[in-house]
Amino acid sequence: MDILTLNCGSSSVKYQLYRWSEKRILAKGIVERVTIGGSFIKHEVPGRETVKIASECPTHKEAIELILKTLVDQELGVIKDVKEVKAVGHRVVHGGEKFNKSVLITDEALRTFEELQDLAPLHNPPNILGIKAAMNVLPDVPHVAIMDTAWHQTIPEHAFIYALPREWYEKYHIRRYGFHGTSFLYVAKRAAVLLGKNPFETNVVIAHLGNGASIDAVKNGISVDTSMGFTPLEGLVMGTRAGDHDAAIDLYMMDKLGLSSKEMNDILNKKSGVFGITNGKYTDRRDIEIAAEQGDPLAQLAIDIETYRLKKYISAYMGVLGRVDAIVFTAGVGEMGPIFREKALIGLENFGVVIDKKKNNLSLTRNAETDITGEGSKVRVFVIPTDEELVMTEDTVAIMEGRYDVHTNFTYSFQDPKYKNLLREENFAKEVEKKPDLANIRAKIPGVDF
Numbered sequence: 001m002d003i004l005t006l007n008c009g010s011s012s013v014k015y016q017l018y019r020w021s022e023k024r025i026l027a028k029g030i031v032e033r034v035t036i037g038g039s040f041i042k043h044e045v046p047g048r049e050t051v052k053i054a055s056e057c058p059t060h061k062e063a064i065e066l067i068l069k070t071l072v073d074q075e076l077g078v079i080k081d082v083k084e085v086k087a088v089g090h091r092v093v094h095g096g097e098k099f100n101k102s103v104l105i106t107d108e109a110l111r112t113f114e115e116l117q118d119l120a121p122l123h124n125p126p127n128i129l130g131i132k133a134a135m136n137v138l139p140d141v142p143h144v145a146i147m148d149t150a151w152h153q154t155i156p157e158h159a160f161i162y163a164l165p166r167e168w169y170e171k172y173h174i175r176r177y178g179f180h181g182t183s184f185l186y187v188a189k190r191a192a193v194l195l196g197k198n199p200f201e202t203n204v205v206i207a208h209l210g211n212g213a214s215i216d217a218v219k220n221g222i223s224v225d226t227s228m229g230f231t232p233l234e235g236l237v238m239g240t241r242a243g244d245h246d247a248a249i250d251l252y253m254m255d256k257l258g259l260s261s262k263e264m265n266d267i268l269n270k271k272s273g274v275f276g277i278t279n280g281k282y283t284d285r286r287d288i289e290i291a292a293e294q295g296d297p298l299a300q301l302a303i304d305i306e307t308y309r310l311k312k313y314i315s316a317y318m319g320v321l322g323r324v325d326a327i328v329f330t331a332g333v334g335e336m337g338p339i340f341r342e343k344a345l346i347g348l349e350n351f352g353v354v355i356d357k358k359k360n361n362l363s364l365t366r367n368a369e370t371d372i373t374g375e376g377s378k379v380r381v382f383v384i385p386t387d388e389e390l391v392m393t394e395d396t397v398a399i400m401e402g403r404y405d406v407h408t409n410f411t412y413s414f415q416d417p418k419y420k421n422l423l424r425e426e427n428f429a430k431e432v433e434k435k436p437d438l439a440n441i442r443a444k445i446p447g448v449d450f
Contacts, residue, residue: 002026002084004138005392006064007091008130009123011036013063016389017071017078017085020397023413025423026078027071028389031063039063043070045078046423060126061133068137087142089396090131091388093123093179093232095147101406102150102395105131105143113145119177119231144396151181151407154222162230176234178226180208180331183386184216185407187330189415190384192221194369195325196446199415200408203321205314207344208386209334211239211283215310217317222408225320227313233268236313237306239283242272244309274302285333285340307343314344318351326380327353335366335385345381352378359441367428371443382443387421390414417448 001021007014016028029043029050039057044050053070057063068082079085090105094116103109110131117124135143160176161169168174187206192199200221207215213236214228227235227243237243254264275283278298282288291299318324329341338361345355354374363370363383370383394412398404413419432439 001086001397002079003087003089003393003396004067004085005089005091005389005396006067006130006134007388008060008063008126008133013060013067013130014389015067016393018389018393020393023422025421028423029067029070031057031066033057034060034063039066041066041070043076045076046426051076059133060129061136064130064133064137082138085138085141087144087396087400088134088138089144089146089392090127090134091182091392092127092131092145092147093149094119094177095145095149096177097153097173097175099145099147100150100153102144102146102392102399102404104399105135105145109145123232142396142400144392144399146182146392146395148179148181149177151185152176152178152216152223152226155224155226159225174230176226176229177231178214178216178223179228179232180212180214180216181223182388182391183208183330184218184223184226186387186391186412186414187328187384188216188218188221189407189412190369191326191328191382193415193417193419193445194371194382194384194443195380196417197325202325203323204326204328205317205321205324206328206330207310207314207334208331209236209310209329209337209340210331212241213238213331213333215313215317217320219321225317237277237302237309238273239285240270240273240275242268242276274306277302277305285337289337289339303339303343307340310340310344311347315348315351324352324379326382328382328384330384330386335383336364338363341372341381341383353381355381362435362437362441365428365431365438367424367431368438369443370438370441372441384443385424387414390421417445 003018003020005016011034013031013034017026019026027045029041031041033039034057040052040054042052055066057066071077071079072082092113096116098112113124113128184206188204189199191204192202195202202221204218212232214226216223217225233241235243250264274288288299288302292303333340342355342360345353354377356372356374359372363372366385372383373381
């Protein structure tokens with residue numbers, strides 16, 4: 001049974017085709033520059049060279065058609081007919097309070113996602129466009145929605161209610177929702193495996209650091225607080241999002257500059273964060289690191305501000321949890337940004353957190369879980385590459401088979417200590433050939449010899 005997963009952004013569509021019966025990835029990739037011109041697909045198949053093909057995609061429909069065309073191509077493809085795709089799993093950023101787990105997409109579910117578009121203006125609209133396009137191209141298979149907010153439905157009321165008029169929550173559903181839930185679910189379960197613990201006896205702080213970034217406090221295996229709030233704007237400093245700041249600034253500047261609420265929302269979501277700090281020069285942290293090394297003071301300031309905010313949240317969530325088994329970094333910057341990890345943790349030695357600088361600098365892989373814990377640390381420090389697509393695949397299959405439930409009543413394949421991602425294993429072996437020391441920092445799973 002082959003399962004296709006789609007993650008539709010405003011100008012991109014990430015995809016993965018997974019053969020469930022063999023527990024392996026057949027192909028994965030991304031279509032970029034959708035709707036904006038110069039579109040292309042990057043297509044990766046285990047054991048083959050990654051290919052890049054230009055093909056214009058004026059809408060998400062053409063992007064999904066391009067993905068399917070590539071998957072069945074005689075030379076590039078991995079299946080003979082699109083009928084081999086038995087279900088499609090879709091990422092949906094905002095599910096509001098209605099959904100605490102993944103769901104089969106019905107007309108009613110789709111209407112609910114459309115009603116929630118204002119809560120995630122950068123994400124839900126393209127998610128919905130992608131769902132509709134995929135249902136149009138693949139009308140005869142089940143489509144499933146996997147929501148970023150579902151994981152956080154365990155957050156207690158005292159952590160999700162804002163100190164605002166009660167009517168706003170009761171009438172308009174203003175509350176903390178949290179995002180990146182699919183990533184947090186995967187990483188929390190894998191952290192428990194690395195610790196050799198029951199996931200529901202495990203306390204971890206997880207930092208999902210990418211262009212969008214958030215942090216999660218996981219107590220006894222469930223989310224109890226998270227940095228993103230009503231929308232993905234709150235919390236950490238991000239690529240283009242402001243994160244935490246005095247809300248009165250927004251009102252003040254709206255008056256000063258005569259801005260509409262839509263214009264201010266655009267500034268806070270698309271022109272702030274490290275992009276704002278660097279005066280509109282950078283959003284990619286790799287570019288910021290290079291610029292800082294070359295003496296750009298604003299680039300250095302952006303790193304300092306971002307990691308300072310991250311350190312504050314880690315410290316706060318350690319207080320929330322009381323006992324912390326591990327601090328975990330994941331996603332693009334979390335997995336590939338040693339300087340951000342180091343600056344976020346240096347100074348937390350009195351909290352029992354010690355990072356090994358040499359191991360941290362060596363940990364530059366998205367294909368293996370690494371242990372960068374320093375000597376004498378009471379808290380383990382891991383880098384765990386996230387795998388949202390696998391969560392999406394498993395939820396989709398379980399819904400099709402009628403055995404799915406909330407994560408507290410459901411066991412994923414990757415919770416097995418012997419679980420392996422074969423594509424990542426293949427890629428990691430290639431990395432170790434070039435950097436043999438990488439093998440030495442691979443996180444050890446109790447009772448399992450890799």
